[in-house]
Amino acid sequence: MRATAAAVSGALALSALAIPAALAAEAPAKDAGAAVRAAHDADVRKAVSTQREAAPFGMRATTPDDGYGDTTVSDVVVNGGKDVVLGTTKTKTVTVSYKVTDDSGVAWADSVLWHGSSVDDIDTGVLANEDEATCTVTSATTATCKQTFTIDPQVDLFNAAAGTWKVAVIAQGNDADWVDRDVAKTFAMKRYSKLTVNASPEPVKKGRTITISGYLSRANWDTSKYAGYTKQAVKLQSRPMSGGSYATLKSYTSGSGSSAGKVKTTRTAGKDTCWRYSFAGTSTTPSVTSKGDCVDVR
Numbered sequence: 001m002r003a004t005a006a007a008v009s010g011a012l013a014l015s016a017l018a019i020p021a022a023l024a025a026e027a028p029a030k031d032a033g034a035a036v037r038a039a040h041d042a043d044v045r046k047a048v049s050t051q052r053e054a055a056p057f058g059m060r061a062t063t064p065d066d067g068y069g070d071t072t073v074s075d076v077v078v079n080g081g082k083d084v085v086l087g088t089t090k091t092k093t094v095t096v097s098y099k100v101t102d103d104s105g106v107a108w109a110d111s112v113l114w115h116g117s118s119v120d121d122i123d124t125g126v127l128a129n130e131d132e133a134t135c136t137v138t139s140a141t142t143a144t145c146k147q148t149f150t151i152d153p154q155v156d157l158f159n160a161a162a163g164t165w166k167v168a169v170i171a172q173g174n175d176a177d178w179v180d181r182d183v184a185k186t187f188a189m190k191r192y193s194k195l196t197v198n199a200s201p202e203p204v205k206k207g208r209t210i211t212i213s214g215y216l217s218r219a220n221w222d223t224s225k226y227a228g229y230t231k232q233a234v235k236l237q238s239r240p241m242s243g244g245s246y247a248t249l250k251s252y253t254s255g256s257g258s259s260a261g262k263v264k265t266t267r268t269a270g271k272d273t274c275w276r277y278s279f280a281g282t283s284t285t286p287s288v289t290s291k292g293d294c295v296d297v298r
Helices: 002-026 029-053
Strands: 066-068 072-078 084-086 092-101 106-116 122-127 134-137 142-151 163-173 178-191 193-200 209-220 225-228 233-240 247-253 262-268 273-279 293-295
Touching: 072 163, 072 178, 084 092, 092 106, 092 163, 106 134, 106 142, 122 142, 178 209, 193 273, 193 293, 209 233, 209 273, 247 262
Parallel strands: 084 178
Antiparallel strands: 066 178, 072 092, 092 142, 106 122, 106 163, 134 142, 163 178, 193 209, 209 225, 209 262, 233 247, 233 273, 273 293
């Protein structure tokens, strides 16, 4: 039964490369990206369906967290427990690990990363690089299983897909008991953020006005470019140039429209000071703090 499932899974992995490439070649250049994504999404939905078909003896899961017997999945960890953050072009490979337990020992396991309201309504996802997980036996009844996933922001992601993702896992024991969990774990997929600061003029005479400008931007997965992140709280912080910790002075809101992501304020030059901006992050975008810009007051 597993040999057949593995063969199907392997075919799906190949189709994830071959089908999008073929469609992209046939489509006009402006439609190639949409064609690749559509084919990719179909592959992910099909992969989840294949997981269900892999259940032994025709006992296929029809509801979340279905199964037969005493097989369990636990301790799922994605990317070492850290948020998965991607920019606009570079791929990122993350590891997913989990524990599988069955009183007869563990036969095999497999997983898929997905985004959507349910496995019947997946809008995007990522297939594992391996046909099935590598499971290391830790006792007669337990194994630690691992798989890697390479995420391509230009194929797998779009802006609306930022936020909460899920891990679907299916596993089988040596006695053909099995478990199928649509949401074995959730994790955050976020759009990489940047924040700059520029304090000027440098140097400046004591008593003169210093302008402190900043720019908060984040990856736009729809355009593969960075764009200003609007209407976000950005804190101005400072410390003496001689050293010490930064302290928050005031919070400002990043601009919108033609000033998208921009923040600007002024201060009176009193002594040598380093300035920076800090952004706390959101459910779709990680926190970021600019480098300090130190101004020599004369």
